[in-house]
Amino acid sequence: MIKIKNISKSFKGKQVLFDISGTLLKGKNNLIIGSSGTGKSVLLKNIVGLITPDQGDVKYNERSFIHGSEQDRKQIRREIGMLFQGGALFDSKNIEENVKFPLDILTDFSEEEKIDRVNFCLERVGLVNINKKMPSEISGGMKKRVGIARAIVNKPNYLFCDEPNSGLDPQTGIKIDNLIKEITSEYLITTVIVTHDMNSVIEMGDHIMFLLQGKKLWEGSNEEITKSDLKELNDFVFATQLMKQIYLR
Amino acid sequence: MRSLGKYFIFMRSLITRRETFRTYIKLITQECINVGYNSLFIVGIVSVFMGAVTTIQTAFNLVSPFIPDYVISLVVRDMAILELSPTIIAIIFAGKVGSSIAGELGTMRITEQIDALEVMGINSSSYLVLPKVVACVIMYPMLVILSIFLILLGGYLAGTITGILSSVDYLYGIRYEFIEFNITFAVIKALVFSFLISSISSYKGFFTTGGSLEVGQASTSAVTNSCIAVLLADYALAQLLMG
Numbered sequence: 001m002i003k004i005k006n007i008s009k010s011f012k013g014k015q016v017l018f019d020i021s022g023t024l025l026k027g028k029n030n031l032i033i034g035s036s037g038t039g040k041s042v043l044l045k046n047i048v049g050l051i052t053p054d055q056g057d058v059k060y061n062e063r064s065f066i067h068g069s070e071q072d073r074k075q076i077r078r079e080i081g082m083l084f085q086g087g088a089l090f091d092s093k094n095i096e097e098n099v100k101f102p103l104d105i106l107t108d109f110s111e112e113e114k115i116d117r118v119n120f121c122l123e124r125v126g127l128v129n130i131n132k133k134m135p136s137e138i139s140g141g142m143k144k145r146v147g148i149a150r151a152i153v154n155k156p157n158y159l160f161c162d163e164p165n166s167g168l169d170p171q172t173g174i175k176i177d178n179l180i181k182e183i184t185s186e187y188l189i190t191t192v193i194v195t196h197d198m199n200s201v202i203e204m205g206d207h208i209m210f211l212l213q214g215k216k217l218w219e220g221s222n223e224e225i226t227k228s229d230l231k232e233l234n235d236f237v238f239a240t241q242l243m244k245q246i247y248l249r
Numbered sequence: 250m251r252s253l254g255k256y257f258i259f260m261r262s263l264i265t266r267r268e269t270f271r272t273y274i275k276l277i278t279q280e281c282i283n284v285g286y287n288s289l290f291i292v293g294i295v296s297v298f299m300g301a302v303t304t305i306q307t308a309f310n311l312v313s314p315f316i317p318d319y320v321i322s323l324v325v326r327d328m329a330i331l332e333l334s335p336t337i338i339a340i341i342f343a344g345k346v347g348s349s350i351a352g353e354l355g356t357m358r359i360t361e362q363i364d365a366l367e368v369m370g371i372n373s374s375s376y377l378v379l380p381k382v383v384a385c386v387i388m389y390p391m392l393v394i395l396s397i398f399l400i401l402l403g404g405y406l407a408g409t410i411t412g413i414l415s416s417v418d419y420l421y422g423i424r425y426e427f428i429e430f431n432i433t434f435a436v437i438k439a440l441v442f443s444f445l446i447s448s449i450s451s452y453k454g455f456f457t458t459g460g461s462l463e464v465g466q467a468s469t470s471a472v473t474n475s476c477i478a479v480l481l482a483d484y485a486l487a488q489l490l491m492g
Contacts, residue, residue, distance in 0.1 A: 045364075049367070049368075050364050070266075073370075077368065077369065077370030078369075078370055080369075080370075082365065082368045084365060085361070086360055086361060088360060088361040088365040089362075090357075090365075091356070091362070101369075102369050104272075105268065105272070105369060105371055106369065106370070160368075
């Protein structure tokens with residue numbers, strides 16, 4: 001479980017996050033949603049430590065990530081896997097080396113053990129016989145899958161996904177969503193997903209935080225989101241005709 | 250001043266939270282190939298032609314019958330050791346290696362590859378930049394030594410083939426009143442210049458923000474700033490060690 005406590009962040013005098021608190025649940029898909037430019041990715045970067053908040057704290061199972069010791073932070077980082085928006089695969093390494101990289105750096109496994117684990121993870125995300133290909137030789141959807149394989153290779157307790165299905169066709173996007181959902185329940189990890197895709201919200205939003213202009217306006221489940229009376233949330237959820245047709249009949 | 254402070258903090262980050270020695274050995278070896286071996290061709294061709302042109306131009310200017318021919322190769326030798334090899338090759342090195350470092354790191358930054366390293370708990374600056382700086386500091390002095398030989402070779406070929414001076418005069422000139430400290434001076438220059446080029450280029454690339462346009466700008470800025478730093482350091486070192 002991850003507890004976010006009063007996170008605020010500003011850049012060059014412009015505040016982008018206002019006193020955000022919340023809890024991200026273990027074994028659940030925790031979604032941070034909101035329109036573009038509302039501070040979702042900034043919040044995610046604060047949670048994983050890529051940005052230091054101006055105030056507040058993030059606690060991983062009661063261990064402070066912001067105010068904790070360097071040793072604590074290092075330990076927490078080892079328990080984190082992250083899927084970036086563009087995959088963030090290392091261009092100079094092939095797929096196998098990319099997925100193996102966290103094991104090379106963070107573990108003392110033998111080469112054989114590492115390769116076994118890499119092959120297992122690649123198979124788990126539905127990719128076989130692409131070990132020796134370079135990132136530039138595979139499609140966007142495959143890059144995301146490789147990104148997921150790399151994120152789970154070191155058996156993380158926390159999985160973070162920054163817009164996992166952006167730039168993908170709807171079918172591939174759903175496949176990626178399903179994969180993340182399966183992995184979350186299979187390994188009982190705390191998954192945090194930043195998205196503005198309503199399909200993802202409905203399909204996999206066990207626990208949802210809605211942000212608007214840097215403030216948390218709503219928190220609940222995918223069942224509750226369509227029944228909320230909050231105007232700003234309804235404007236976001238029912239922005240498309242399809243959603244209106246399905247839920248507002 | 251703010252950038253300078255940020256640069257020094259960046260330099261300090263290279264040596265804090267380091268990875269294992271074994272990891273660095275592998276990375277440094279790879280970088281040595283990238284910055285050293287892959288620069289051999291351009292350094293070689295530039296050096297040979299600089300030697301040839303310097304010989305011809307020196308001969309053209311030393312027309313007095315009172316000046317012996319071997320002075321031409323003596324001038325070529327001292328120019329090669331003191332300035333052409335360490336400084337001019339440093340400018341070329343900044344153009345080739347510096348822009349490549351800035352471009353590589355800038356691309357890694359905008360495609361979130363550096364963030365991916367940070368999330369894994371790796372000190373990205375130390376992991377990515379330290380091997381590049383160490384490789385440059387190891388390889389560049391070797392390139393300078395090689396360049397000195399190639400300039401002298403280029404001068405020899407141009408001088409003897411065109412009949413400007415005899416082989417005997419040329420070889421006599423390059424040995425005449427040779428000051429060993431000049432080689433030490435060239436190596437000191439090479440160490441300083443390689444550190445400046447690699448660290449400035451890394452700094453420019455590492456803090457790139459934006460998109461592909463900014464990566465290009467970072468590469469250009471890396472080369473420009475490296476060249477200015479090299480020229481300032483060149484003057485400072487000359488004043489300190491020879492003034």
